[in-house]
Amino acid sequence: MTAVERRKNKRKVDRAGKEDEKEELSKLQKSVVSWLKSNVPSKKTKFEHSHVVEYFSATKALDALMTSSPWAPEKAKEGAELRFEFREQAIDYMGELMRLHMFHRARKVPVAEKEKKKKKDETETEEEEKPSPKAKKGKKDDKKEEKEKEKKKRKIRLEMHYDQVFLDGNDAYVWLYNPTPWYYYIAGSAIVLGIIAVCLFPLWPMEMRQGVYYLSVAAAGFLVFIIVLAIIKYILFVILFILTGGKLKLWIFPNLTEDVGFFESFVPAYVYTYDKPKKDKDSDDEESSDEEEEEEEKEDGGREGDEEGSDNQENSDDNSQSSKGSKDFEFVSKD
Numbered sequence: 001m002t003a004v005e006r007r008k009n010k011r012k013v014d015r016a017g018k019e020d021e022k023e024e025l026s027k028l029q030k031s032v033v034s035w036l037k038s039n040v041p042s043k044k045t046k047f048e049h050s051h052v053v054e055y056f057s058a059t060k061a062l063d064a065l066m067t068s069s070p071w072a073p074e075k076a077k078e079g080a081e082l083r084f085e086f087r088e089q090a091i092d093y094m095g096e097l098m099r100l101h102m103f104h105r106a107r108k109v110p111v112a113e114k115e116k117k118k119k120k121d122e123t124e125t126e127e128e129e130k131p132s133p134k135a136k137k138g139k140k141d142d143k144k145e146e147k148e149k150e151k152k153k154r155k156i157r158l159e160m161h162y163d164q165v166f167l168d169g170n171d172a173y174v175w176l177y178n179p180t181p182w183y184y185y186i187a188g189s190a191i192v193l194g195i196i197a198v199c200l201f202p203l204w205p206m207e208m209r210q211g212v213y214y215l216s217v218a219a220a221g222f223l224v225f226i227i228v229l230a231i232i233k234y235i236l237f238v239i240l241f242i243l244t245g246g247k248l249k250l251w252i253f254p255n256l257t258e259d260v261g262f263f264e265s266f267v268p269a270y271v272y273t274y275d276k277p278k279k280d281k282d283s284d285d286e287e288s289s290d291e292e293e294e295e296e297e298k299e300d301g302g303r304e305g306d307e308e309g310s311d312n313q314e315n316s317d318d319n320s321q322s323s324k325g326s327k328d329f330e331f332v333s334k335d
Contacts, residue, residue: 023100028082032071032093033102033177040064047106047158047174055106055158055172058094062168065090087168095166102177105165106158230256249273 025033040061047053065084066072076083084090098104158172166173201209233252240250250272255265 025100025102029097029100032069032082033097034179035069036061036064037175037177037179039068042175045155045157048160049157053158053174055174056103058167058169058171058173061094061173062087062090065094091166091168098164098166098173103173103175105161105163106172106174107161108156108172109159111155111157226256229253247275249275 036056040056042054042056044052044054066087067074069084070076071080071082071084073083073085082093084093158174161171201212204212233256237249237251240248250270252270253266254271255267258265
């Protein structure tokens with residue numbers, strides 16, 4: 001053997017040894033991890049802008065282990081294999097689970113929201129209004145409440161933490177343990193049995209084969225009925241649209257070809273819209289404008305007659321006054 005072949009063999013042996021060195025979870029560790037996964041409250045958020053993950057808080061996990069878990073000092077028996085008598089013991093156990101890649105430590109990063117415009121608008125309105133001291137107190141209280149709400153609703157995203165250590169605090173730990181649920185096995189086995197049953201169709205009893213035949217014919221007929229109904233829908237729309245000159249738009253089963261549920265596709269049965277012609281509106285406007293012009297002319301004529309009558313009355317008043325003046329003058333001359 002050459003030196004190159006020996007090196008290759010050594011590398012293969014080293015890789016095989018490393019694979020054998022990978023530790024697996026014991027039954028007790030699996031039970032602890034599964035209990036934590038189902039009982040410790042977790043949240044969902046984005047991890048490094050890529051995918052959504054579930055994470056939990058270290059304090060909540062430790063509190064659950066020390067109070068409500070079956071390995072808590074109050075619930076576990078004295079001769080039990082695992083019993084968390086101290087909080088430090090639970091911290092060490094969680095660190096061991098993290099070393100086995102059940103979860104990893106992450107760093108919380110607050111999501112920056114665009115609120116600069118809102119703050120500017122608020123400052124401008126406050127300067128314009130200039131409220132009283134009581135109103136200022138009320139606004140301060142409102143601001144405190146808003147800040148508390150923002151703290152509660154603050155959005156975060158997670159990034160990988162460089163120091164992978166389990167600590168008792170509010171740090172986030174992302175779940176890597178994701179076991180396959182039991183119903184996946186049931187669904188997989190049902191699919192396999194169904195495929196085998198379809199392959200053994202020639203061996204089915206005659207009654208079952210007839211039943212499957214009738215069901216397939218009914219399903220095909222239903223599909224053909226829906227296709228024909230969709231074609232009739234468009235044909236009827238085009239015919240009525242042409243006959244009415246674009247005024248009537250009638251749709252039967254408008255949701256038939258939409259992305260909705262089965263029963264919603266047949267509701268409503270029909271929908272129509274009728275557009276009135278624009279010419280009628282223009283003629284109505286012209287008639288109304290003509291009538292308005294006639295009324296205005298009548299009003300102008302009446303106003304002119306009133307003005308002439310007032311002028312005649314003024315002239316008659318002037319004549320009467322002049323005649324009276326002449327009579328007085330004559331009476332004075334006779335004396």
